[in-house]
Amino acid sequence: xxxxxxxxTLRESVLDPQGTAVKNSLHSLNYSxxxxxxxxxxxxxxxxxxxxxxxxxxxxxxxxxxxNPVIEDYRYEIEECVAQ
Amino acid sequence: xxxxxxxxTLRESVLDPQGTAVKNSLHSLNYSxxxxxxxxxxxxxxxxxxxxxxxxxxxxxxxxxxxNPVIEDYRYEIEECVAQ
Numbered sequence: 001x002x003x004x005x006x007x008x009t010l011r012e013s014v015l016d017p018q019g020t021a022v023k024n025s026l027h028s029l030n031y032s033x034x035x036x037x038x039x040x041x042x043x044x045x046x047x048x049x050x051x052x053x054x055x056x057x058x059x060x061x062x063x064x065x066x067x068n069p070v071i072e073d074y075r076y077e078i079e080e081c082v083a084q
Numbered sequence: 085x086x087x088x089x090x091x092x093t094l095r096e097s098v099l100d101p102q103g104t105a106v107k108n109s110l111h112s113l114n115y116s117x118x119x120x121x122x123x124x125x126x127x128x129x130x131x132x133x134x135x136x137x138x139x140x141x142x143x144x145x146x147x148x149x150x151x152n153p154v155i156e157d158y159r160y161e162i163e164e165c166v167a168q
Contacts, residue, residue, distance in 0.1 A: 001119075007126050022127070025149060031141065033134040035085075042091050042126035043106070050117040057115060065109060 002047040003052050003079045005007035008067045041066075054078055086131040086138050087163045093124035094150045125150075138162055 010016050019037040026034045043066060047054055058076050067074040088159040110118045127150060128139050131138055143162050151158040 008127070009128070019127075022149070026145060029145075029148060031145060033141065034129055034133050034145070035132045035135075036128075036130035038128040040126040040128070042093070042124040043103075044093070044120075044122040044124070045118055046120035048117050048119045052117075057117065059102060061110060061118070064113060065106070083138075 001049065001082050002045075002075055003081055004045040004047060004054070005056050006043040006045065006058070006062060006066055006076045006081075007040060007072060008043070008062075008072050008074045010038060011071055011073055014071045040072075085133065085164055085165055087143050088129040088131060088138070088160055089163075090127040090129065090142070090146060090150055090158060090160045091124060092127070092146075092156050092158045095155055095157055098155045124156075128162065 016038050019039045023034060023037040024035070026052065034083065045058070045061070052059065055078060058078065062074045062076065063069055088143045100122050103123045106123065107118060107121040110121070129142070129145070131141065133143065139162065141161065147153055147158065
């Protein structure tokens with residue numbers, strides 16, 4: 001069994017209005033030291049035993065469903081764990 | 085300057101309908117080896133120079149704005165970086 005952590009972030013060049021809104025809220029709450037906020041997605045997948053290569057599967061999944069490769073980057077960590 | 089990475093996840097006991105929807109989509113795409121999906125948020129904060137303790141600030145920000153402590157857990161990594 002594998003635990004996969006996927007991080008999807010907007011590319012640097014893409015505006016992040018959600019992050020800007022959070023930054024402005026933080027400034028209203030008097031956290032003026034916060035200079036920038038970028039918001040992304042974090043996903044944890046549990047992948048069962050498979051004959052295929054897990055890295056290939058995760059790359060395909062990210063490209064096809066989890067991230068929009070036009071405006072987002074993704075990275076992931078794969079951790080093998082023993083089924084209990 | 086500090087780069088802070090914040091990960092917000094739903095607590096284990098809380099249902100994650102968004103994750104279930106993604107899992108079902110993956111099954112429709114023939115990734116039946118995916119046993120579970122949990123979806124969270126990932127945020128990158130840039131915090132400028134400050135007299136206060138950065139860890140205290142990040143804890144306060146997470147409790148007050150970024151996470152809902154009733155149903156979500158958060159963890160973070162603080163990285164000090166030299167301003168360019």
